[in-house]
Amino acid sequence: MNTSTVEAARQAIGPVGAFLPVTFTEAPSVHAQRDAVERLESAGYPCTWTNEVFGKDALVQVALLLGATRRMVFGTGVANVWVREPQTLSAAAAQLAQAHPGRFVLGIGVGYPQQAEAAGRDFGRPLATMREYQRRMGEATWPPVPDADYPRIVAANGPKMLELAAETADGALPAGLPVGYTAQARQVLGPDKLLVVGLSVVVDSDPGRARETARATVAASLNSPAYAKTVTALGYSAAAVVDDRLVDAVVGHGRPDAVANLVRAHLEAGADHVIAMMPGGDFDGGVAGLEELAPTLMAVSG
Secondary structure, three states: OOOHHHHHHHHHHOOEEEEEOOOOOOOOOHHHOOOOHHHHHHHHHEEEEEEEOOOHHHHHHHHHHOOOOOEEEEEEOOEEOOOOOHHHHHHHHHHHHOOOOOOEEEEEEEHHHHHHOOOOOOOHHHHHHHHHHHHHHHHOOOOOOOOOOOOOEEEOOOOHHHHHHHHHOOOEOOOOOOOHHHHHHOOOOOOOOOOOOOOOOEEOHHHHHHHHHHHHHHHHOOOHHHHHHHHHHHOOOOOOOOOOHHHHEEEEEEOOOHHHHHHHHHHHHHHOOEEOOOOOOHHHHHHHHHHHHHHHHHHHHH
């Protein structure tokens, strides 16, 4: 662990960032993505996070977006371990960090069984996979990877993966979980590691409609047995009919000030950085929603 790397990342990414909206029909063009991150940077977000779906390469995407902005930091949320060899990821991440010092955070994760299957791999034992993957990232290559500094964090939505992140990485990235998990994560990580929290958000002036949209988001997450197990262990129901208590705990929904209240709660519980994640499906609408949220969230940051 490099504490100076973590502290530099905290300063660079700030308390609140944005997740580039995800669509489930077709990937937005590079031109649309560049326009989106320029808008998010203008709105005040210091950091944008990207995912890895549709067979795209998360590192290539980040490289293109880094070149389209002047100051914005980019993080992978997350680069999937099944789609590239560890040494390849290590070299690519170091090249990005060398080209854009202080503007890149590498988030990695094992994802879901279907992602391993799509890559022709066996999901097997995710903890062992993540440990071995990180070990191999550190192996010598020829030619050697650039000597460039960047933080590496691990997607950790369960206690065992969180412990592994504390042991082997610069921090952790849990997502879609209540404030209580953030507090637990900070205890496990200690004060010197980076804690980035993904928070789904729904902006709607109609509180009832916002909650129903949020409920659908949570219901989709509960299709994952691992997620259901985690929220159950935290004292929430994982029933098919999602109760209001769980919805209100894991999705910031309603007017911007209501969303900001949940962001603030995660920061007070120990998060270094909270990622605002709009519902998937509407890229342009999601970017517009993040722009609408920006003034209120930047006030939380201040």
